[in-house]
Amino acid sequence: MAEDSQRNFRSVYYEKVGFRGVEEKKSLEILLKDDRLGILPPHQETHLVVMVHRREQFYDVHHALQVMRFINDTTPQTEAFLHMHQLEMGKLSRSSLYTLEPEDELFLAIANTIEEMADDDVDCYWLTKHFVHHLDTKFRDSQAAMQKGFEHYLNLEDSRLMAHLKVCNALEKLPYDLWFRKCFAGCLPASSLQRVWDKLVSGSCKILVFVAVEIMLTFKMKMTTLNKSNTMNEFLEKIPEDNTDQIVNKAIDLWHKHCGIPAHSV
Missing domain, CATH: 1.10.8.680 (Ypt/Rab-GAP domain of gyp1p, domain 2)
Structure with missing residues (x-):
């Protein structure tokens, strides 16, 4: 807990x-x-x-x-x-x-x-x-901004992975609705989501962006072997649960790296 x-x-x-x-x-x-x-x-x-x-x-x-x-x-x-x-x-x-x-x-x-x-x-x-x-x-109106933020920070972290997504025409078809509108409910297990939702309750929706970025970084080897957006989505909509706590930990680190440490997270 x-x-x-x-x-x-x-x-x-x-x-x-x-x-x-x-x-x-x-x-x-x-x-x-x-x-x-x-x-x-x-x-x-x-x-x-x-x-x-x-x-x-x-x-x-x-x-x-x-x-x-x-x-x-x-x-x-x-x-x-x-x-x-x-x-x-x-x-x-x-x-x-x-x-x-x-x-x-x-x-x-x-x-x-x-x-x-x-x-x-x-x-x-x-x-x-x-x-x-x-x-x-x-x-309510943050999803478009979060999608743009996801693309921006993913490109900063791994431009080659970003380029691969663009070549495959997959960037616009990623499961943004599941990630951002549903706050990863149904994608990540509840045990891992608790810390992410702490940040949401505190007022930061940007943590969702970095969770999405870290998911892509964690599974970049898998992503680079896939060349179709539908197969990418099938994987990303229900990712393996064995390392989701680590994904959240790294996402929070990325959040601090790019945004500093917000007052409510100190």
């Missing part, structure tokens, strides 16, 4: 609701003073009461969907979370022809990852709901 040098983003949430089993880390002390996900109000004395209401709200909405026969005991939990979110947002559709919108796919991707991190369904729902809102309000 918590790394020696980095603080797990969930620790902020758990401390806010009175659980202090996670080791205190100075690196992200600012998050203790400012709940950047907006899950709880600023007045700490109200947190336990608010969480009681949040728990009741969760079960009320979940029960309502069961009564409506929209979900049942066999419905995957993250799918139930999506329908709960849609109901609360006034976007629940009864049409049998309904297809998932991009925002729904994002919610499910984030929920599936947080489900592996959280020990409680209520926690998982509220963390997902507010994390998705955080992404939507803070980084």
